Each structure stands twice: as C-alpha cells, then as structure tokens.
Amino acid sequence: MSRIGRRPIEVPSGVTVEVSPGGTVNVEGPLGKLEQQVPVRISIVQEDGVLNVTRPTDRGDDRALHGLTRTLVANMVEGVTKGFEKHLEIQGVGYRAQLKGSDLELAVGYSHSVTITPRDGISFEVPIPTQIIVKGTDKQAVGQIAAEIRKVRPPEPYKGKGIRYRDEQVRRKVGKRA
DSSP: OOGGSSSOOOOOTTTTEEETHHHHHHHETEEOOOOOOTTTEEEEEETTTTTEEEOOOOHHHHHHHHHHHHHHHHHHHHHHTOOOOEEEEEETTTTTOOOOOOOOEEEESSSOOOOOOOOEEEEEEEEEEEEEEEEESHHHHHHHHHHHHHHHOOOOTTTTOOEEEOOOOOOOOOOOOO
C-alpha cells in the first residue's frame, strides 16, 4: 500500500506557499508562480519549512485524494525551484526542428512545416536540429506540450522514423520478405 501522502514536503528557502481556506494552493519561487485547486476535504499545514498533507478519514476516495494532493503540491514546489524538462529526439532523413522566435517549427516529412506555439511558462530549446527540449515550471503542461509535439509524427514501427522521447523504446517490426 502506498503511503506517499504521509511524506512531508520540504519547502526550500526562497519559496513561499500560501494555502487559502477555499482549497487553493499558491506556490511562488525563483522560477515563477503556480496555483492549484485542491480538494477541500484534504488539509495542508505548513510549519517549520515543511508542508504536511492530512486526510479526514481512511475511506478509499480520501486516501486517493491524499496521495494525489501531496504529489501535486510537491511537483509545484519542485517546479518553481528546479523546473521540469522533457527531451525529444527526431529520427528520419530530412526530419529536423528549428526555433522561429519562441515558436517551434518542425519539418517531419509533410508538404508543409508544422509550427507549435508554446503556452505561458513553457519554452523550447533546440541544441541540434534533431533534439528538442521542452522546459517549464508546470509538470503537467510540460508533459502535455511534449505529447503534442510527439503526436505530430509518432515513431513508426518499420523504420523507426518520427518523433520520440529520449528514453522511449520503439517496438520494431520485421518488414515483408521477398
């Protein structure tokens, strides 16, 4: 059984956490500010630079919300201190990415290039034309934008061409034999 909800959250110096009675948590740090709505039944108490998340009962839905709330708040604290990033790789002859201002432009085998505009708090880096780094403070937004980029041209199973996560294993199929 998971006991993630009971683990305390260390709040580093330079990070302020405000918990409003309506169930809103505001976290502000060196990289930005994040706000998250949490369930009203779950209480968050801050004391001595540590956040503790508690639940009212041991019912199944309260236990699930307990772990979820603790993880969401911990991700907010980590996001405003270190930030999150996802690495993507492009494989295929002639496939490449480049930055146009803050937008990401992909040339991945279509007759046109695909442009992706970042949301607030998200930035792109292209160290080489076949690598993309998505950075931001909100873990969910970083993952969502990375998934949208991958969806433009997912890796295909015969030659492996397409956009994939850096550590993704693509299952390859054997082509037809003559």
